[in-house]
Amino acid sequence: MNWRPRSNGASQRLEPYAGKLARTVLRGEWCSNVLFLPDFTVSGDHARQEQVFERLKTSYDKQPYAIRRMLTEGAVRACDKRAQFIGLEAYVEAGGIILRDLFQGDDGGWLQDVALADRLVAEKLKAESDAVAAEGWKWVETAPDFAYGHTYGLRQLRGETIPLTTEEEASRDALQAEYDRLSTEYTEADELPEEVDARLGELETAIEAFEARPITFDPQEVERAGAFVSIAHDGTVRVERGYARPEDELPVEPEAAAEDAGPHHIAAAVMRTGEAVTADAPEPEEDEGLSALSDRLMTELTAHRTLGLRQALGERPDVAFLAALHALTLKSFYRYGSDSCLELDLKSVAFSAQAPGLNDSASAAAIHARHEGWAKVLPKDSADLWEALQDWDSDSRSGLFAHVVSLSVNAVHEAWNRRPRALNHADQLARAVDLDMATAGWKPTVDNFLGRVTKARILQAVSEAKGARAAERIAHLKKGDMAREAEALLADTGWLPEPLRGAEQATGEETAAQDGTTAMGEDESLEDTEDTTDIPPAVAAE
Known part of the structure; x- marks a missing residue:
């Protein structure tokens, strides 16, 4: 259905947002759906608008989400932790451009200059790293992200919490007393007055600040250890102090000599090493007086004691x-x-x-x-x-x-390490603790699932969560576009892929096979083939 403006006033109102593109469309040269025009206002770059406009002329997909996607390719969302870390004002002051959608919720828009954003992130992280290094640490590693488990194998230092001063204790006690008084006063109230609720929140924050005390470390340990500086999920700086690498540790002091250690320490050392005593000192003569027991005798006696401990511990x-x-x-x-x-x-x-x-x-x-x-x-x-x-x-x-x-x-599945019984036990454990991965915070995204499976898997997910009609609306899209749109559709549905579902939710591979889908292990990228032969006919129909 073609659309014509009733007056030139519409063109004037859209001029600041779409420029030449608005005039072109409003003259009636080309327009298939009036709903798409406001979506061009997500970008103020007229040249970019016209490029997308030309692409749409020959594109089958002219939906609003397709236009917004084309206009924001290669951008960083304002809700990304990197953008939150540097701050949008700092990015704009450095000459960066933020695209905003005037008609849709955009979570703050899109940062167009990715290189600039990355440079600002690196500079701010460097400044934070220098401040931490000034504390005397041997090394400081800096990155926007570190892999999970990056501290494995490192010893974490045990510091001392700086105690509160007399003034700080008095302030905390006063805040706590006010909090307790308000809580008691409004215990029976059905709804807290707005000012009381706000004050209780302020008091909680202030009291928690007293609990989060800084930690001091032994200066000699600081000289051998280091810290990690990165960006937390909410855009704040994350500093993990006090990790010592094995190569920086002081050598372990050897076990005390036998003549300086008690008999139980000698036996313990022998049992820990597992070394049998093959030689024994000669039995002392009676006239030599009281002397230490031989290693052989100590081992035999403590073997009896070990069995005694095992039996007794088994009863307690x-x-x-x-x-x-x-x-x-x-x-x-x-x-x-x-x-x-x-x-x-x-x-x-x-x-x-x-x-x-x-x-x-x-x-x-x-x-x-x-x-x-x-x-x-x-x-x-x-x-x-x-x-x-x-x-x-x-x-x-x-x-x-x-x-x-x-x-x-x-409970990690590894192709090279088949452990079916262990993974079955993981299912039993998940049922015992009522594990719900959706409640635990997992959501399907392009990166963690949707961009790495076949189109049929994507459509199956959308169909299960939103119904067949929702799946039909994105069935014609290319793989990458389909994955991105599916992410938005599934965001708040609680949908989970089979490996993350509870036993009562899982449909199993047999059901998937009946649906005509491919194996989960394909791990396809967004650039994979656009073959649609595995799409269920009911979903692929247009």
Whole structure:
């Protein structure tokens, strides 16, 4: 259906946004859908508008989303953490251009000069890095992103929290008293007055600021350790201080000589190394007086004691739990795990493939915060850990145990490492903890799923989440365009691919095969073939 303006006033109103393009369209030279015209206002570049306009003349797809996509190709969204980090004002002051959509929600628009944005990010990160380096660290690594698990294999220093001054304690107590008074006063209220709700929020923020105290480290340790500087998911600077590399560690002091150590330390050293005692000192003569027991006799006696400990510990689940918690906590939070006689190990695998956004995911942030929270309440010296755990209540012990055990979970599918029984157990574990990956924050995007599967998979996802009609509306698009539009359609639906669903949600590979779809492992890029032979006929029909 062709459209003509009723008066030239429309052309005048659109002149600042579309320029020559508006005049061309409003003269009636070409227009197939009046709805597309306002979408050109996302760009103020007249030359770019005309380029897209010419492309649309020969394009089958003239929908509004297609126009906006063409006008913003190669841009950085204003909601991207890099844009938030440098600030839109700084970007504009440096000569950058931001495109805005006057008729659609655009989350702040698009930063057009990607090179400029990256340069500003690098400069600001460098300034932050220099400030951290001035603290005396041996090294500082800087990047907009680090891979998840980049601190694996590094020892984290245990610093001391700077205590509150007398004035700070008085201020915190006053804020807490006001907060408690307001909370008590409005306990029975159905709805808080707006000013009271705002004040409670201010008080919470102020009290939390007192809790987030800076940490000081041993200057000698600082000289051997370093820090990581990057951008957090919300655009703020993320500084991870106090990580020592193995090559920077001081050499471990050798075990004390046998004559300087007690008999139990000698036996423990022998049992840890697993070395059998093949030679023995001659039995002392009776007239030589009291002397140390021979290594051979110590090994035999402590073997009996080990069996006695095993039997007794097996009868005491409470002590066994504490001993296991002690051993695993040593592995998770301290440099050495040899402070325990339990031969328990805790492996926390690094991911061989770094999924997009893994380090910025909600799960990663929650795990990091929980780990840091436990680290703050554990004793600094591993020798004090056993007594500290003994003094804890059962809830605290259970919480720490759950955390350290969770670090050992490995449910990653790896083509070279077939572990069907382990992955079946992961399904059982997921059911036991009521895992919901949508609630955990995972959403399908072009990078993490939609751009890496076939068109049929994309259409199947949209059909499951939004219905067949929604899938039909994007079925004609090319692979890359289809993936981007599917991301917008699926954003708030809670849809999950089969590997992330619960057992009751999963449809299984047999169902997928019946739908005519291809295997999940294809990992196709956006530039892959546009073959539509695997699209279900009901969806592909136009």
